[in-house]
Each structure stands twice: as structure tokens, then as C-alpha cells.
Amino acid sequence: MRKMFVLATLMASISDLFQPSYAAGWNMPVGVTQVSRDVYDLHMIIFWICVIIGVIVFGVMFYSLFRYRRSKGAEAAHFHEHTTVEVIWTAIPFLILVAMAIPATATLKNMYDASEADYDVMITGHQWRWQYDYMGEDVMFFSNLDTPREQIAGTADKGEHYLLEVDQPLVLPVDRKVRLLTTSADVIHSWWVPDLAVKKDAVPGFVNESWTRIEEPGIYRGQCTELCGKDHAFMPIVIQAMEQEQFDTWLAERKQEAAAEASGVDREWALEELVERGEKVYGSICTSCHQAEGQGMPPTFPALAGNQALMDDLDRHIDVVVNGVSGSAMAAFSGTLSPVDIAAVITYERNAWGNETGDVVQPADIQALVAP
Numbered sequence: 001m002r003k004m005f006v007l008a009t010l011m012a013s014i015s016d017l018f019q020p021s022y023a024a025g026w027n028m029p030v031g032v033t034q035v036s037r038d039v040y041d042l043h044m045i046i047f048w049i050c051v052i053i054g055v056i057v058f059g060v061m062f063y064s065l066f067r068y069r070r071s072k073g074a075e076a077a078h079f080h081e082h083t084t085v086e087v088i089w090t091a092i093p094f095l096i097l098v099a100m101a102i103p104a105t106a107t108l109k110n111m112y113d114a115s116e117a118d119y120d121v122m123i124t125g126h127q128w129r130w131q132y133d134y135m136g137e138d139v140m141f142f143s144n145l146d147t148p149r150e151q152i153a154g155t156a157d158k159g160e161h162y163l164l165e166v167d168q169p170l171v172l173p174v175d176r177k178v179r180l181l182t183t184s185a186d187v188i189h190s191w192w193v194p195d196l197a198v199k200k201d202a203v204p205g206f207v208n209e210s211w212t213r214i215e216e217p218g219i220y221r222g223q224c225t226e227l228c229g230k231d232h233a234f235m236p237i238v239i240q241a242m243e244q245e246q247f248d249t250w251l252a253e254r255k256q257e258a259a260a261e262a263s264g265v266d267r268e269w270a271l272e273e274l275v276e277r278g279e280k281v282y283g284s285i286c287t288s289c290h291q292a293e294g295q296g297m298p299p300t301f302p303a304l305a306g307n308q309a310l311m312d313d314l315d316r317h318i319d320v321v322v323n324g325v326s327g328s329a330m331a332a333f334s335g336t337l338s339p340v341d342i343a344a345v346i347t348y349e350r351n352a353w354g355n356e357t358g359d360v361v362q363p364a365d366i367q368a369l370v371a372p
Contacts, residue, residue, distance in 0.1 A: 029194050032216045032241075036197035038107045046100055053096070111197075114211040117179035121170070125182075125189030125202035125224065126336060128231035128288065132170050135181075139254045142336070143168045144284035145234045149292050152234075164221045167284060169238035173247035174214050182208045186331070187229060193222035193237055201226065214241040231288045264340050265363040271347065274360060278348025281341045286349075289329065294353040300329055305353035314350070314359055321346055322369055339366035 030040045068074035124131040126142075133140040146167045150156035159165070172178050182191050184202040192199040200210045214220075224235035242250070283292070290296045294305035304310070310317050321342055324332030333342060343361040350357045 031195045031197050032214055032218070032220065033196055033212055034215070035107075035111055035212070036195060038110065039197045042103055042107050045103060049096065049100065111210070114179045114209050116177065117211060118176040119173070119178045121172075121178060121180055122207075123170075123180055123182045123191055123202065125184040125186075125191070125228070125235075127186050127229050127331065128224075128235045129285075130170075130191070130235065130237060131185075131336075134251070134254075137251060137255065138258055139251065140258070141168050141254075142284075143170065143238070145236060146284075147234075149283075149287060161221065163233060164223070164236045164238070166236055166238045169219070169240040171240045171242065171247060171250050172212075172214060173244045174217055174241050176244065177211060177213045180210045180212065182210065185335070188226050189224050189228045189235065190226035191222070191237060192225040193220055193239060195220040196222075196239070199225065214239075217241050217243060234288060261338060261340060265338075265367050269340075269343070269360070269362060271351070271358075271360050274344045274347040275351055277341070278344035278346070279352070281337065281345040282348055282352075285333075285337070286345065294349070294355075304349050305355065307355075311350060311355050311357050314357075314361075317346055317350065318361065318366070318369070322366065334370045339363040339370065342366045 028040060028043060030037055120135040122131075122133040122135055124133070129145070130143045131140065132143060143166045145163070146165045147159065147161075147163050148156060151158050151162060180191070180198065180200065182200045182202045183206060184204045186204065188204070189202040190199060191202055196212045196214065198210050198212055200208045202208070218241055220239045220241065222237035222239075224232060224237070226232075228235070282290075289301040290304050291301075294303060296303035296305075310320075320330060322332065322334045324330050337345070340363040343363040343366045346361045347359065349355065350359045350361075
């Protein structure tokens with residue numbers, strides 16, 4: 001009875017220890033979807049099965065070491081080919097594995113069933129940001145790190161969501177099934193949001209499928225979990241879940257913005273307009289390589305400030321941004337940025353940090369180069 005009391009006390013202590021585990025950051029989150037709760041419950045079932053097995057195995061082992069130690073005159077028994085024992089130690093693990101496999105299989109089947117979705121979102125990984133395309137809705141945008149560079153450089157205090165904030169979150173409606181199609185435009189990335197229990201690799205040339213149904217409005221954060229290059233740590237994921245009515249309003253506004261963006265290609269932009277927009281594009285896309293003041297990181301990332309050879313050749317500057325540089329880290333942005341953004345960032349680079357060329361690149365000029 002005394003031994004049983006000690007064992008019960010030990011199990012109760014372990015249980016108490018892990019009750020606040022998520023709050024303390026020791027355990028996985030329960031999440032805000034049915035799948036995430038199923039995954040959490042499965043995790044805890046397997047965990048406690050392992051705890052019980054560990055307690056029994058190590059309890060028997062330590063009891064045997066103590067009870068039958070040599071100092072008490074115990075002698076080892078010699079036996080082999082005990083059929084009953086062999087059947088028992090084969091059957092028990094088999095039954096344990098079956099008991100684990102049944103709930104695990106049910107959870108996995110549910111996780112992989114992305115049929116009958118209300119919305120489809122294509123997620124494309126880029127070095128180093130995410131592209132979200134609401135398929136069938138004509139809404140597409142990029143989500144970039146929004147943590148101030150001063151915090152990253154250590155010259156300012158870090159915010160509450162340091163490296164976990166973006167300029168444009170992925171907006172989804174609650175209580176709707178959303179199919180997530182994940183791919184990559186360059187290297188392997190991985191889209192991971194713990195509260196949704198979604199982690200899916202983004203592989204170039206492949207489209208991986210997952211889904212989610214968020215049950216509570218709110219902000220949910222994640223990260224890229226594949227080492228995808230020097231700015232791997234700067235690819236956060238932010239999801240804003242809202243009620244259906246709010247989502248419909250947001251989607252309608254984004255469609256209007258997309259239409260205005262398309263019409264902006266045909267109009268004539270002033271230098272000041274392009275510089276203002278180009279500064280924002282440069283801050284979210286280009287600073288990680290070419291630095292905030294255009295000083296670059298030679299020789300891999302050349303300086304833009306005071307780069308007279310580049311400033312004297314506008315056509316080359318446009319070609320580098322639109323088509324990239326083969327064999328270097330400079331990617332082509334023709335498939336990543338809109339003609340308006342490309343025109344704006346080139347205009348900004350040619351009129352910032354002392355590069356007072358006065359050149360104005362119009363979106364129509366870029367459209368003529370990238371149009372099929």
C-alpha cells in the first residue's frame with residue numbers, strides 16, 4: 001500500500017507539473033481549430049502513454065536493482081526460451097501501438113481532407129516574404145516583415161512581436177473552410193502557424209495542400225520553419241481572422257484597390273509620387289540586402305548610393321530589377337512586384353542618398369517590358 005501511495009503521489013505531481021505547461025511555453029498550443037485540438041489531444045494521449053510506460057519500466061528496473069542487489073546476497077536466475085514471457089513482451093507493445101495508431105490515423109485523415117473548401121488561397125514563398133493569392137477573387141499581395149530596422153540593428157528597444165509582425169497579414173473568415181495551397185518561387189520554405197496546427201513545406205515546382213477552419217476571431221502568428229537563406233528569420237506569418245461580414249467588406253476593398261492598381265499603370269506619375277511609394281517598396285523588399293541607406297554589403301550586394309556606373313545607365317538599372325542578374329543573389333522582380341512598384345523603386349533609388357539623377361520611370365514603361 002505504501003508503494004502504491006508513493007506511485008500515485010508521483011503521478012499526481014507530474015500531472016500538476018504539466019497542467020500550466022502551455023502557459024509556461026513548455027507544451028504545444030491547444031489552438032483555435034478543431035484539427036489543432038485533435039492534434040493536441042493526440043499529443044497528450046501519446047505523452048501520457050509514454051509516461052506510464054516509463055514509470056513502469058524504470059520502476060521495475062530500479063526496484064529490481066534495489067531489491068536484488070548483490071550486497072543482500074541475491075543471485076541471478078538463469079533461464080532462456082521462455083515462450084510465455086516472449087509472447088507477453090511481443091503482444092503488449094503491439095497492443096500499445098494499435099491503441100496509438102487508431103486515434104492518430106483518424107486525426108491524419110481529417111488533416112489531409114481539404115475537399116469542399118469555401119475559399120482557396122495560394123501561398124508562395126519568396127526570399128524572404130510570403131505571397132498570398134485569393135484564387136478566383138483577383139486579390140493578390142505580398143506580406144513582408146514590418147519590424148523596424150532599428151530594432152533589428154539593436155539601436156531601439158524590441159517590440160512585443162519582434163520579428164513576428166508584417167505589413168499585410170493574411171485575412172481569413174472564421175467558421176469557413178479554407179484550402180491552403182503552398183508552393184515556392186525559389187528555394188524550399190515552410191509555412192507554419194502553431195495555433196492552426198498547419199505546417200506545410202513550400203517546394204519549388206510542387207503544390208502542397210492543407211486546410212484550416214478558424215473558430216475564433218483574432219491575430220495568429222507563425223514563421224517560416226525551413227532554413228531558406230540569410231534572412232530566414234525575417235519571414236513571419238500573421239493571420240487576421242475576422243467575422244464573415246467583416247471579411248466580405250475587406251475583400252471588396254482589396255478588389256477595388258487591385259482595380260485601382262491596374263489602372264495606375266496607364267496614368268502618368270509625378271516624381272514625388274513615385275519616390276514616396278518607392279521608399280516604402282525599398283524598405284520592405286530591398287533593405288535586407290542593399291541596406292537602409294543604399295550602402296549595400298559588397299561584393300555580394302553592391303552599393304546603390306553613389307553607384308555612378310548604375311546611375312549613368314538607366315536601361316541597365318531597369319533590366320537588373322526586372323530580370324535580375326544571372327549567377328548572383330539579385331532576383332528578378334518582374335514576377336514579384338507590380339509595374340507600379342518596380343517603376344517606383346527604381347525612381348526612388350535614382351533619386352535617394354545623393355543619387356540626384358532626376359530620372360522618372362513610368363509604370364507604363366515597365367509594363368511594356370514585362371507584358372507577355
